[in-house]
Amino acid sequence: MPSHRPEQRPSEGVAATPQPPYYAVIFTSDLADDTDGYEEMAERMLELASRQPGFLGFESAREEGVGVTVSYWSSEHAVVQWKRHVEHRLAQKMGRDRWYRCYKVRVAKVEREYGHVMQDT
Amino acid sequence: MPSHRPEQRPSEGVAATPQPPYYAVIFTSDLADDTDGYEEMAERMLELASRQPGFLGFESAREEGVGVTVSYWSSEHAVVQWKRHVEHRLAQKMGRDRWYRCYKVRVAKVEREYGHVMQDT
Numbered sequence: 533m534p535s536h537r538p539e540q541r542p543s544e545g546v547a548a549t550p551q552p553p554y555y556a557v558i559f560t561s562d563l564a565d566d567t568d569g570y571e572e573m574a575e576r577m578l579e580l581a582s583r584q585p586g587f588l589g590f591e592s593a594r595e596e597g598v599g600v601t602v603s604y605w606s607s608e609h610a611v612v613q614w615k616r617h618v619e620h621r622l623a624q625k626m627g628r629d630r631w632y633r634c635y636k637v638r639v640a641k642v643e644r645e646y647g648h649v650m651q652d653t
Numbered sequence: 654m655p656s657h658r659p660e661q662r663p664s665e666g667v668a669a670t671p672q673p674p675y676y677a678v679i680f681t682s683d684l685a686d687d688t689d690g691y692e693e694m695a696e697r698m699l700e701l702a703s704r705q706p707g708f709l710g711f712e713s714a715r716e717e718g719v720g721v722t723v724s725y726w727s728s729e730h731a732v733v734q735w736k737r738h739v740e741h742r743l744a745q746k747m748g749r750d751r752w753y754r755c756y757k758v759r760v761a762k763v764e765r766e767y768g769h770v771m772q773d774t
Contacts, residue, residue, distance in 0.1 A: 545719030598666030636768035640761035
């Protein structure tokens with residue numbers, strides 16, 4: 533499937549981030565009833581984020597209205613730059629006014645990581 | 654609905670964590686084809702985690718096999734204690750052997766958070 537996104541999904545959804553330290557922005561949201569235009573905005577924000585300096589990857593899932601999206605960034609500066617991005621700010625405002633019943637954003641410094649990839653048998 | 658879980662879901666899925674700093678464990682997984690017994694294990698692990706010292710809450714969603722679960726902990730010590738929990742260790746092994754095609758665990762220190770709750774109109 534052709535994609536404008538960087539190569540960051542080695543296994544359908546798990547981001548291939550570098551060695552820590554780096555930053556994670558954990559965005560958890562509970563959608564309100566009016567989700568008109570939401571999907572398009574989310575797609576667009578992902579596209580914009582992936583072009584930002586310092587973007588390392590993202591992971592996301594939504595289930596029964598609750599979404600957990602984690603984006604990874606090379607530095608805190610990169611996190612702040614993305615937060616201030618003009619179009620992203622507009623989306624944040626629309627999110628508050630309309631799409632999200634509730635959301636929380638947590639900025640966290642990833643200190644260590646470990647993982648596992650199933651071996652082919 | 655009766656529950657043994659602490660009060661940590663003010664809005665269907667967004668955890669009511671305290672002021673930072675605290676720790677986040679970001680667990681992202683891609684399920685393999687054999688998911689027999691997986692749901693029961695996931696439920697059980699959540700139940701066990703919520704009884705651990707230092708547990709602050711969790712957020713979770715799964716979509717098309719990709720799951721993003723973030724659990725929050727009061728300290729790094731609490732994170733390590735949970736990782737070493739005997740029954741949790743067994744579940745980790747079964748996960749590697751059977752349920753997860755791929756997973757990644759990231760331990761991160763939450764430095765700041767902000768959020769929004771929609772006002773009733």
